[in-house]
């Protein structure tokens with residue numbers, strides 16, 4: 099009898115955390131949004147180390163274990179991370195897998211390509227045209243997309259862990275309000291430099307550019323996977339010389355050599371944009387800080403002189 103009541107007592111005193119699903123996220127920005135929704139309940143695991151590029155990655159044993167342990171995986175999607183698609187299938191076949199940017203092929207099957215009006219309504223699903231295909235994969239650079247993803251994350255967690263639903267709902271709501279404020283703040287930051295010419299390292303910023311109505315004059319390389327040709331660099335240099343390009347942006351993972359070649363002997367300046375937030379501590383604050391940094395870095399480089 100005593101043992102039985104002791105057992106009951108143990109059961110009753112067990113924290114709700116025992117029922118919280120083990121959650122993993124692929125990259126810093128997604129992890130940050132998940133951490134925002136889970137704040138006060140649990141901390142999600144981060145699969146990729148902050149400095150790693152999500153475009154191509156060889157999984158380390160510890161990262162494989164993180165996937166294996168996960169009951170829920172939030173990730174960008176198979177077009178950005180085909181390697182992760184395979185890994186989830188092999189290591190966590192029963193996990194609840196939530197791809198935030200559906201594969202382009204699925205898009206096509208769904209007939210979205212013929213209906214641009216419908217696509218425009220689907221903010222947050224990374225809906226951009228094929229000629230901006232790579233930028234579509236970096237959809238988190240639009241804070242309104244991040245806001246939509248907060249809802250996807252909340253819905254998933256509420257369904258799997260209804261016990262903590264009230265917390266997930268409140269966190270997501272607070273996160274959405276934060277991102278609306280951030281969107282308004284970035285509007286103010288970029289307003290004075292709208293129209294100024296710049297070149298980015300790779301074609302990742304389309305979502306940000308579209309949201310804030312600025313436009314790069316070009317990208318040094320279309321994606322991380324395709325290094326530029328000599329002819330491509332020469333053509334870009336012509337534009338930097340002729341086209342009133344104020345700033346050429348590099349990224350932390352890539353050599354600054356190409357950027358130097360481009361701006362040598364011109365008036366153009368350079369600065370580092372960090373679309374993954376590799377230099378920011380991981381957690382719920384990473385996502386808004388990443389976008390804030392991006393806007394400020396762009397604006398200060400474009401404003402000077």
Ligand SMILES: [Zn+2]
Nearest residue numbers: 300302321322
């Ligand atoms: Zn990219």
